[in-house]
Amino acid sequence: MRISEALGPDLEHVFLTGDSAGALLSLFTLSIKSSDELQQIFGVQPSGIRFKAANAISIMLDTVRDGILGTIQDNLLSETDKDKPFASYIQNPSLLIDKATLPPLFLVTSAEDLIRDDTLKYKKLLDNAGVENRLIDEPKGKTHKLVHVFPVKYSAYEESERISGQVSDFFREVLSREAQSQNN
Numbered sequence: 001m002r003i004s005e006a007l008g009p010d011l012e013h014v015f016l017t018g019d020s021a022g023a024l025l026s027l028f029t030l031s032i033k034s035s036d037e038l039q040q041i042f043g044v045q046p047s048g049i050r051f052k053a054a055n056a057i058s059i060m061l062d063t064v065r066d067g068i069l070g071t072i073q074d075n076l077l078s079e080t081d082k083d084k085p086f087a088s089y090i091q092n093p094s095l096l097i098d099k100a101t102l103p104p105l106f107l108v109t110s111a112e113d114l115i116r117d118d119t120l121k122y123k124k125l126l127d128n129a130g131v132e133n134r135l136i137d138e139p140k141g142k143t144h145k146l147v148h149v150f151p152v153k154y155s156a157y158e159e160s161e162r163i164s165g166q167v168s169d170f171f172r173e174v175l176s177r178e179a180q181s182q183n184n
Contacts, residue, residue, distance in 0.1 A: 018055075027061075081132070
């Protein structure tokens, strides 16, 4: 018996969400899932799950950085992995987008997000690849700082609650459009 049969999740209505490095892992998951070439490069088998849409909050898209965040790149690949075919994607995840067929994406960042530029870059890459996406780029907070991953870190903020509703609405829109196209 498959786990899905035992637990009963609806694998026809799966959405993926991630924040910061988790949003980057979501990009890897969505990209590898949709590309036979990437599956071969990374040595993975497809899961059988079809993601309808995804949400990326404050994505950490750039893995090679200067300053304090520069320590990330030193730990990305082991010495034995540096020459593997997947190494270029680990060092520059933006390369994944042109190899993938990504579902609709809802992006969130803010003026006070320390890696805001990563989300804005992601949006441009998605636009250039023709991937449906929507961006919420919150201005500077009036009563509190809207820092990196604020919708997750501070979920009780009015802005966070509004964004959570917008993400849910986006997911429902995707499902509604799919249902309409199946009925036509």
